[in-house]
Amino acid sequence: MRNRKMKDALFYWTMLGSLAFILAVFSVILIVVFSKGFPALRWSLIFQLPKSGYYLGQDGGVANAILGTLYLSSGAVLVSIILALPAAIALQKDYTSPRFAQFTRLILDVLWGTPSIVYGAIGFAIMVYLGIRASLLGGIFALSLVMLPLMIRSMDEVIRIVPEELRETPLALGSTRFEMVRAVLLKQAFPGILTAVLLALGRGIGDAASVLFTAGFTDNLPGSLMDPVASLPLAVFFQIGSPLKEVQQRAYASAMILLFLILVINIVSRILEKRFTRHTIR
Amino acid sequence: MPHIAIRNLNVQCGDHQILKDVNCDIPDGCIVAIVGPSGCGKTTLLKSLNRLLDLNEDAKIQGQVLLDGSDIYGESSDVLSLRKKVGFMAQRPYPLPMSIQDNVSFGPKIHGLPDTSHGMVERYLRLAGLWEEVKDRLDSPAAKLSIGQQQRLALARTLAVEPEVILADEPTSALDPISVKIVEHQFRLLKSQYTIVLVTHILRQARRLADHVIFMYSGELVEQGPAESFFAAPKDERTRAYLSGEIS
Ligand SMILES: Nc1ncnc2c1ncn2[C@@H]1O[C@H](COP(=O)(O)OP(=O)(O)OP(=O)(O)O)[C@@H](O)[C@H]1O
Ligand SMILES: [Mg+2]
Numbered sequence: 001m002r003n004r005k006m007k008d009a010l011f012y013w014t015m016l017g018s019l020a021f022i023l024a025v026f027s028v029i030l031i032v033v034f035s036k037g038f039p040a041l042r043w044s045l046i047f048q049l050p051k052s053g054y055y056l057g058q059d060g061g062v063a064n065a066i067l068g069t070l071y072l073s074s075g076a077v078l079v080s081i082i083l084a085l086p087a088a089i090a091l092q093k094d095y096t097s098p099r100f101a102q103f104t105r106l107i108l109d110v111l112w113g114t115p116s117i118v119y120g121a122i123g124f125a126i127m128v129y130l131g132i133r134a135s136l137l138g139g140i141f142a143l144s145l146v147m148l149p150l151m152i153r154s155m156d157e158v159i160r161i162v163p164e165e166l167r168e169t170p171l172a173l174g175s176t177r178f179e180m181v182r183a184v185l186l187k188q189a190f191p192g193i194l195t196a197v198l199l200a201l202g203r204g205i206g207d208a209a210s211v212l213f214t215a216g217f218t219d220n221l222p223g224s225l226m227d228p229v230a231s232l233p234l235a236v237f238f239q240i241g242s243p244l245k246e247v248q249q250r251a252y253a254s255a256m257i258l259l260f261l262i263l264v265i266n267i268v269s270r271i272l273e274k275r276f277t278r279h280t281i282r
Numbered sequence: 283m284p285h286i287a288i289r290n291l292n293v294q295c296g297d298h299q300i301l302k303d304v305n306c307d308i309p310d311g312c313i314v315a316i317v318g319p320s321g322c323g324k325t326t327l328l329k330s331l332n333r334l335l336d337l338n339e340d341a342k343i344q345g346q347v348l349l350d351g352s353d354i355y356g357e358s359s360d361v362l363s364l365r366k367k368v369g370f371m372a373q374r375p376y377p378l379p380m381s382i383q384d385n386v387s388f389g390p391k392i393h394g395l396p397d398t399s400h401g402m403v404e405r406y407l408r409l410a411g412l413w414e415e416v417k418d419r420l421d422s423p424a425a426k427l428s429i430g431q432q433q434r435l436a437l438a439r440t441l442a443v444e445p446e447v448i449l450a451d452e453p454t455s456a457l458d459p460i461s462v463k464i465v466e467h468q469f470r471l472l473k474s475q476y477t478i479v480l481v482t483h484i485l486r487q488a489r490r491l492a493d494h495v496i497f498m499y500s501g502e503l504v505e506q507g508p509a510e511s512f513f514a515a516p517k518d519e520r521t522r523a524y525l526s527g528e529i530s
Contacts, residue, residue, distance in 0.1 A: 094337075098339070167337075169372065169436075170392075171334070172332065172370040172372070173366075173369070173389040174364075174443060176392075183379075183380070183388065279423040280379055281377060281379050281425045
């Protein structure tokens with residue numbers, strides 16, 4: 001009896017301990033970013049383009065990178081959703097043999113862990129072959145490659161856990177598979193699908209390596225899909241390497257802006273999620 | 283001609299023979315009850331009648347199921363229209379993730395039936411004995427209903443596609459005694475227009491409802507016949523043992 005209670009208490013404290021440890025480590029990271037970045041944070045940083053000599057400590061801001069990151073990641077998320085959702089549904093046993101699906105999942109899981117610089121390099125090679133230079137289009141393409149495996153696999157997992165009997169319900173009424181997918185799988189898995197999109201976005205939005213060769217970097221805003229585009233991760237990367245303290249601080253301030261963007265995106269999608277889960281079967 | 287005729291039906295999952303050479307005729311306009319101990323293959327038999335068994339990729343199905351004389355497993359058979367004709371209510375009811383009203387009109391809509399109106403929804407909810415409880419919240423999520431209400435919603439949803447045959451897998455298992463009475467009463471009313479096959483664990487329910495009884499035991503169809511003679515004078519030793527409660 002006492003032994004069982006002790007085990008329970010031990011388990012409880014172990015859980016709490018790991019959580020506290022994780023929170024502590026990440027708090028330190030956040031505190032470093034904030035304390036280093038805060039002195040450099042001002043409206044001009046957010047709303048102005050870099051002026052000449054910005055990277056040597058002159059005036060200006062990273063509006064080019066903020067907008068560039070929004071363009072790149074929203075484009076890549078859009079492309080990824082359009083490809084990932086059908087692909088994730090195709091992996092379900094209603095459409096593919098479980099053995100083939102298992103094999104594909106393995107491949108995707110491996111791809112998910114591939115360093116994003118590899119996607120950047122491959123994307124770049126393809127662009128050279130097609131005669132496209134570093135551009136918004138190229139960046140979106142490379143970033144989609146980074147996001148896709150993670151997005152497909154997380155969508156796949158949340159669609160897979162929809163109970164068998166729930167899938168059977170519309171089919172038993174004589175629905176086609178497509179009608180079943182629409183009426184049941186997508187609705188039931190919606191919160192999970194949203195999470196999958198967010199996970200992939202989180203993986204992509206902060207990624208510097210994939211856009212390094214493919215999107216390029218510029219102090220201006222892109223006028224078309226074929227123009228090079230700046231991004232926040234690269235802005236952080238270029239500034240953090242500077243020997244000047246001011247410029248380094250701006251790197252951390254830029255990272256804060258990136259964190260803030262991710263926060264806003266998450267909050268908005270949580271609100272969206274509430275509106276779409278009224279009918280979910282638990 | 284019987285409405286449904288099952289001929290030498292064998293179902294195998296891996297090396298497990300779930301149904302062994304089942305033969306039987308299901309007549310029109312009456313209630314057929316399938317009884318038997320847990321795991322004997324009742325659900326499997328029921329699912330084979332509208333090809334829901336096809337969804338199980340390791341199930342190997344051999345033999346014939348003739349609906350109005352044509353084999354539902356034959357080349358020219360169309361699964362979607364078969365399932366419209368032969369409705370199925372699962373052992374555990376699952377509402378579709380949508381409103382109560384949309385649950386009922388889902389079937390008519392996908393099959394392009396002419397009437398998908400509010401009146402149609404009301405008619406079938408009344409038929410399933412659920413109308414009074416939900417008439418003020420037709421737009422609220424079906425997921426919020428109690429299990430018993432969900433079971434009656436499943437009945438309304440099945441009836442709404444205007445099937446000829448209703449397959450019901452323990453349709454009253456989640457209901458309180460009063461709802462059981464309502465649903466049993468509905469089945470009695472429905473039987474003149476439909477062929478009803480229901481699986482039940484409860485022998486007394488079979489006695490109350492069935493015109494014809496099928497007794498399954500470990501994948502075999504052991505005995506079948508009109509309800510009176512089945513209960514009064516069972517022929518097989520195993521049927522007698524089951525009826526007297528020695529095997530359950
Ligand atoms: N997908 C499957 N794969 C392998 N075996 C299965 C599968 N589905 C059912 N079985 C087996 O087939 C047998 C019959 O199952 P079935 O569900 O038809 O029984 P049942 O008579 O409906 O039982 P219950 O009264 O408990 O619902 C059981 O032994 C079960 O374990
Ligand atoms: Mg069963």
